[in-house]
Amino acid sequence: MSKDNQILEEFTSKEYEHGWSVNYEVDEAPIGLNEEIIKWISAKKEEPTWLLEWRLKAFRTWQEMQEPDWANVTYPKVDFQKLRYYSAPKQQKKAKSLEEVDPELLAIYERLGISMNEQKRLQGIAVDAVLDSVSVATTFKGTLAKLGIIFCSFSEAVKEHPELVKKYLGSVVPMTDNYYAALNSAVFSDGSFCYIPKGVRCPMELSTYFRINAANTGQFERTLIVAEDDAYVSYLEGCTAPQRDENQLHAAVVEIYAATNAEVKYSTVQNWFPGDKEGKGGIYNFVTKRGICAGDNSKISWTQVETGSAVTWKYPSCILKGDNSIGEFYSVAVTNNYQQADTGTKMIHIGKNTKSRIVSKGISAGKSQNSYRGQVQVMKRASNARNFSQCDSLLMGDRCGAHTFPYIDINNPTAKVEHEATTSKIGEDQIFYCNQRGIATEDAVALIVNGYAKEVLNQLPMEFAVEAQKLLALTLEGSVG
Amino acid sequence: MLSIKNLHASIEGTPILRGINLEVKAGEVHAIMGPNGSGKSTLASVLAGREEYEVTEGEVTFKGKDLLDLAPEDRAREGVFLAFQYPVEIPGVSSTNFLRTAVNQVREYRGLEALDAVKFLSLMKEKMKLVEIDQKLLSRALNEGFSGGEKKRNEIFQMAMLEPSLSILDETDSGLDIDALRIVSNGVNQLKSADNATIVVTHYQRLLDYIVPDYVHVLYKGRIVKSGTKELALELEEKGYDWIKEEVDSAATV
Ligand SMILES: Nc1ncnc2c1ncn2[C@@H]1O[C@H](COP(=O)(O)OP(=O)(O)OP(=O)(O)O)[C@@H](O)[C@H]1O
Numbered sequence: 001m002s003k004d005n006q007i008l009e010e011f012t013s014k015e016y017e018h019g020w021s022v023n024y025e026v027d028e029a030p031i032g033l034n035e036e037i038i039k040w041i042s043a044k045k046e047e048p049t050w051l052l053e054w055r056l057k058a059f060r061t062w063q064e065m066q067e068p069d070w071a072n073v074t075y076p077k078v079d080f081q082k083l084r085y086y087s088a089p090k091q092q093k094k095a096k097s098l099e100e101v102d103p104e105l106l107a108i109y110e111r112l113g114i115s116m117n118e119q120k121r122l123q124g125i126a127v128d129a130v131l132d133s134v135s136v137a138t139t140f141k142g143t144l145a146k147l148g149i150i151f152c153s154f155s156e157a158v159k160e161h162p163e164l165v166k167k168y169l170g171s172v173v174p175m176t177d178n179y180y181a182a183l184n185s186a187v188f189s190d191g192s193f194c195y196i197p198k199g200v201r202c203p204m205e206l207s208t209y210f211r212i213n214a215a216n217t218g219q220f221e222r223t224l225i226v227a228e229d230d231a232y233v234s235y236l237e238g239c240t241a242p243q244r245d246e247n248q249l250h251a252a253v254v255e256i257y258a259a260t261n262a263e264v265k266y267s268t269v270q271n272w273f274p275g276d277k278e279g280k281g282g283i284y285n286f287v288t289k290r291g292i293c294a295g296d297n298s299k300i301s302w303t304q305v306e307t308g309s310a311v312t313w314k315y316p317s318c319i320l321k322g323d324n325s326i327g328e329f330y331s332v333a334v335t336n337n338y339q340q341a342d343t344g345t346k347m348i349h350i351g352k353n354t355k356s357r358i359v360s361k362g363i364s365a366g367k368s369q370n371s372y373r374g375q376v377q378v379m380k381r382a383s384n385a386r387n388f389s390q391c392d393s394l395l396m397g398d399r400c401g402a403h404t405f406p407y408i409d410i411n412n413p414t415a416k417v418e419h420e421a422t423t424s425k426i427g428e429d430q431i432f433y434c435n436q437r438g439i440a441t442e443d444a445v446a447l448i449v450n451g452y453a454k455e456v457l458n459q460l461p462m463e464f465a466v467e468a469q470k471l472l473a474l475t476l477e478g479s480v481g
Numbered sequence: 482m483l484s485i486k487n488l489h490a491s492i493e494g495t496p497i498l499r500g501i502n503l504e505v506k507a508g509e510v511h512a513i514m515g516p517n518g519s520g521k522s523t524l525a526s527v528l529a530g531r532e533e534y535e536v537t538e539g540e541v542t543f544k545g546k547d548l549l550d551l552a553p554e555d556r557a558r559e560g561v562f563l564a565f566q567y568p569v570e571i572p573g574v575s576s577t578n579f580l581r582t583a584v585n586q587v588r589e590y591r592g593l594e595a596l597d598a599v600k601f602l603s604l605m606k607e608k609m610k611l612v613e614i615d616q617k618l619l620s621r622a623l624n625e626g627f628s629g630g631e632k633k634r635n636e637i638f639q640m641a642m643l644e645p646s647l648s649i650l651d652e653t654d655s656g657l658d659i660d661a662l663r664i665v666s667n668g669v670n671q672l673k674s675a676d677n678a679t680i681v682v683t684h685y686q687r688l689l690d691y692i693v694p695d696y697v698h699v700l701y702k703g704r705i706v707k708s709g710t711k712e713l714a715l716e717l718e719e720k721g722y723d724w725i726k727e728e729v730d731s732a733a734t735v
Pocket residue numbers: 492493495497515516517518519520521522523524566
């Protein structure tokens with residue numbers, strides 16, 4: 001084994017630290033998927049008829065669809081009839097406030113390092129915690145309500161703000177958009193809803209924390225963020241799952257709507273269980289995320305740090321409809337062992353003078369495969385559209401793969417599109433240089449990788465950036481050389 | 482301080498070092514000269530612990546410890562510093578951040594407290610003067626886009642920060658302009674003390690005009706074939722290596 005591989009090996013052998021699970025009483029749907037199950041879920045959530053109809057329509061469409069196979073990933077077909085589509089921790093009654101939430105559930109989040117205690121939390125971040133299929137607690141609701149900001153679980157939004165949900169649900173990601181989005185539309189259980197009224201800058205980071213705990217249960221969350229004219233919000237999403245031998249499915253949909261002059265920043269640190277070193281288990285993460293810059297001068301910025309999941313299929317996108325609107329995508333995707341990631345973005349320029357920026361940093365180690373897939377589309381009336389794409393790949397060792405699939409579709413001659421791509425190997429000489437200055441190999445790799453990913457990490461809110469740096473180092477631990 | 486006995490090393494099966502013997506005491510400056518490809522950088526790399534090189538024979542003790550037994554980072558922490566002939570670039574990592582990690586890991590090894598940001602920055606300010614390095618250079622990514630001379634100056638700045646007991650400077654003079662050569666040499670001289678030692682690898686007398694060696698060694702085909710005082714360097718400057726090569730090669734054919 002060359003030195004490269006040897007160091008890589010050591011550095012990538014760190015175990016997933018959130019691999020534990022907890023037993024609690026659950027309320028769950030029978031295994032399998034059919035219209036009865038969907039009715040069961042809808043009834044459980046006491047949903048209005050229109051929503052049930054919407055779900056059923058999505059389900060019927062989904063049944064007609066084929067699972068996509070164009071992504072550069074391979075995995076055994078998911079048997080959708082063997083999954084459970086709803087599992088919720090049993091609570092005595094619906095919690096009205098944090099104090100009423102079962103302390104055992106809150107303890108799960110404490111163990112993950114996410115305190116739901118408002119006093120203990122750093123000021124400036126409100127959290128909605130989703131466990132399996134339901135939201136268990138949301139913090140800082142009162143503070144936010146004073147500004148007219150709605151931040152609550154999706155189920156609650158359906159009850160309390162049906163007109164808003166009805167107006168925006170499916171407006172950015174139609175139920176028929178793709179296979180997994182259709183599935184999600186049929187069976188989604190919970191997620192977060194966030195509404196920033198006109199002229200309001202949300203004073204704190206809004207954050208959702210997803211945790212899968214139950215076995216054989218798919219997690220299908222639905223997030224909807226609406227920023228009205230001149231509104232601003234920064235939203236964070238984090239996730240973990242226990243270590244299980246069998247694969248678990250996660251198919252979320254996130255929709256963002258930005259009105260005139262509105263700005264939405266969406267940051268994700270994805271740390272689902274990636275499977276073990278032999279490639280056993282792990283989460284299948286098939287996610288549809290899309291935002292629409294509906295109003296002029298609006299801006300949507302996606303930042304993602306993807307470290308977990310066995311298979312990732314994810315393309316956060318922006319529809320730049322308003323004139324002068326801006327879409328951004330900053331991504332670090334790390335794969336190790338047998339992980340596979342096919343991720344990237346779509347920037348669709350419709351309005352005039354629209355701009356998009358794509359910065360993608362892939363890091364592959366072990367026997368993993370890491371693909372960037374991006375599309376820049378400039379429509380006919382989108383004069384003066386600008387795009388800049390930078391796609392870099394960093395390889396650790398010689399058994400992993402990095403791939404770049406850029407698609408460019410220009411229908412307006414005034415468009416300016418730039419694409420740069422690089423592939424590099426983490427150098428033995430770089431590591432030796434660090435060693436020679438007294439820096440241990442593990443720290444050398446962390447330094448080099450964080451330096452490589454800096455442009456993306458800089459986009460994250462401070463608290464998250466530090467976490468993300470640690471996570472990158474941890475994911476690659478044992479992998480250098 | 483450093484004692485090299487019959488050191489043999491090869492890379493991918495090709496022997497490069499073929500029996501090096503060298504004694505370096507605290508307070509001394511040794512110059513190593515020799516034609517291209519004779520093994521000077523290889524010797525420096527082997528001492529620093531580069532793993533591509535396989536030591537096939539011999540021993541090296543450093544401050545009483547078996548140097549060859551130590552991991553590269555531990556050699557550095559023990560006080561071995563190598564100013565690289567070709568310093569590598571580390572994109573996105575600022576010199577400041579890099580050095581802070583290095584200094585604190587070295588300090589931890591030596592049982593010293595980590596320096597907080599304030600103390601670290603004031604140490605940096607002090608050492609920056611020594612080699613007249615610009616703050617702007619240090620806030621940039623390490624060596625990325627640095628000119629050849631800037632890289633070399635940065636190596637000596639790092640040496641100043643890490644306070645090694647044995648510094649090996651591999652062709653630090655190459656790439657430096659005339660003024661920079663003087664400044665960097667002055668820096669090296671100011672860092673010299675009775676407790677540390679320096680090995681300078683160079684091709685040119687002009688560096689040795691500034692950093693005056695106590696001993697000069699000529700490396701050829703993986704061996705030290707001639708040793709002398711600073712006058713030897715002057716002689717080489719004048720006559721080149723041919724006479725030494727002839728001496729060695731004819732002795733070998735006998
Ligand atoms: N991977 C390798 N395989 C075979 N030979 C190698 C390898 N790496 C280095 N060498 C050889 O080892 C010899 C010594 O190289 P080294 O860099 O130590 O020379 P040097 O004395 O520092 O030369 P210079 O004055 O040019 O810096 C050279 O002949 C070089 O080609």
